[in-house]
Amino acid sequence: DTAVSQTPKYLVTQMGNDKSIKCEQNLGHDTMYWYKQDSKKFLKIMFSYNNKELIINETVPNRFSPKSPDKAHLNLHINSLELGDSAVYFCASSQDGGYTEAFFGQGTRLTVV
Amino acid sequence: GESVGLHLPTLSVQEGDNSIINCAYSNSASDYFIWYKQESGKGPQFIIDIRSNMDKRQGQRVTVLLNKTVKHLSLQIAATQPGDSAVYFCAENIGGGFKTIFGAGTRLFVKA
Numbered sequence: 001d002t003a004v005s006q007t008p009k010y011l012v013t014q015m016g017n018d019k020s021i022k023c024e025q026n027l028g029h030d031t032m033y034w035y036k037q038d039s040k041k042f043l044k045i046m047f048s049y050n051n052k053e054l055i056i057n058e059t060v061p062n063r064f065s066p067k068s069p070d071k072a073h074l075n076l077h078i079n080s081l082e083l084g085d086s087a088v089y090f091c092a093s094s095q096d097g098g099y100t101e102a103f104f105g106q107g108t109r110l111t112v113v
Numbered sequence: 114g115e116s117v118g119l120h121l122p123t124l125s126v127q128e129g130d131n132s133i134i135n136c137a138y139s140n141s142a143s144d145y146f147i148w149y150k151q152e153s154g155k156g157p158q159f160i161i162d163i164r165s166n167m168d169k170r171q172g173q174r175v176t177v178l179l180n181k182t183v184k185h186l187s188l189q190i191a192a193t194q195p196g197d198s199a200v201y202f203c204a205e206n207i208g209g210g211f212k213t214i215f216g217a218g219t220r221l222f223v224k225a
Binding site: 004031033035040041042043044045048050055056058090092097098099101102103104105106107 | 121145147151154155156157158159162164200202206210211212213214215217218
């Protein structure tokens with residue numbers, strides 16, 4: 001049973017389109033995250049949510065809008081996709097935001113053409 | 114600025130040897146450190162963590178060392194196996210908050 005699952009695994013789309021990535025965790029965690037991993041493997045946090053509330057927004061363009069309908073879900077919607085948005089996006093969760101490790105999903109590889 | 118680690122260096126070791134992966138962090142306020150392993154096509158996976166009130170922590174075949182004086186973290190893997198081949202990331206959590214900063218990662222190759 002997958003702990004953190006995100007869909008789709010691959011996403012290829014044209015510039016200017018709007019797309020969503022879904023994430024669900026069945027670990028009962030309070031905190032969820034979105035990370036972006038670029039082609040050089042650099043992982044950067046985008047958003048942190050705790051109990052459905054936005055805690056961290058790392059100066060991500062407002063074309064990116066996370067939504068947390070409940071503690072188990074954190075979806076990422078991206079408007080007006082640009083070439084530079086191509087990356088692997090990881091959803092993660094942790095018991096709380098502090099001294100606990102995060103559990104990551106398998107990633108969504110987004111390619112904007 | 115915010116920076117943890119070096120720009121994706123590569124470490125190649127012989128199977129059975131010990132591996133040491135190093136990481137430098139920049140924020141003195143960081144008080145929680147984690148090592149993650151990322152295999153190809155997968156998300157990062159937790160290996161071991163350490164709080165800033167400790168300087169060493171051991172797990173199964175892995176040891177993390179923390180030197181707060183020079184802001185240095187290392188991961189030691191004993192008897193490295195082919196299955197250890199992956200990219201390893203150190204990460205720091207600042208003030209126990211909701212933001213974890215990852216280093217650039219180190220790619221470990223294990224030669225059989």
